[in-house]
Amino acid sequence: MTAFVCAEPPEVGPKFMAASRLALQVSRQWTDREQLRVRFLSGTPELHHYVALAVDGPHGWNACSAMQFVFSDEKDSEIRISFDSGSSWSQVGTDALWVPVKQATMNLAIRLEDAGAHIDRPIHHEFGHALGFIHGHQNPYLGPLDEPAVYAWYRSRGYPEWWTKANVLERLPLDDVSAIGGAIPSVMNYHIPRDLWLDGKAPEPSDYPTYWDAYAAETWYGAPPERYTSILFPIAGRG
């Protein structure tokens, strides 16, 4: 099988509002466990601490659903993270199980010196993939993109056509996607200029899981642990 791997392009342009649907790929959803062990293959203790706090904090994915990322030294941990330079990427959902245990299932091309939104977004975006979320802009329910213009736009930024096709243009089959409807700003959306969307509706990206990301995660994996319900979570608005 062909593994789908996300690579995150650099952030560009202002944020755009649009109709979008956060989508989970049904065939890559975790269905047989309620926690995912996360092991670091490289990086400093300080970087590990930063990533763990982002994921386990009130604005991270652990506050969104019952599926919990648990940081572990166990060799067969489902999620294994490297910190190589270049681009950030992750296997989507259960595809991580196909990766040999000595190899990473996720790469975070981040440095602690850039702490803040610049490194928070790649963390939350790639952990969203680890849960099984696809890119919001690759949801088959969205309107069409101007393909020649998209290829040209990403080519001018150094991305080859195969990358643009796999990470921007390809849509998943309807029967393999579970989507939450509505206009959904999401951490799983890329920053794609509005004029590349033929219907003018560009999905709005986010640096953190949004209310709708949290709603979708809870829908698919169940309610988050009680310890999060007393935290003021301005994005999710949970009582």
Ligand SMILES: [Zn+2]
């Ligand atoms: Zn991605």
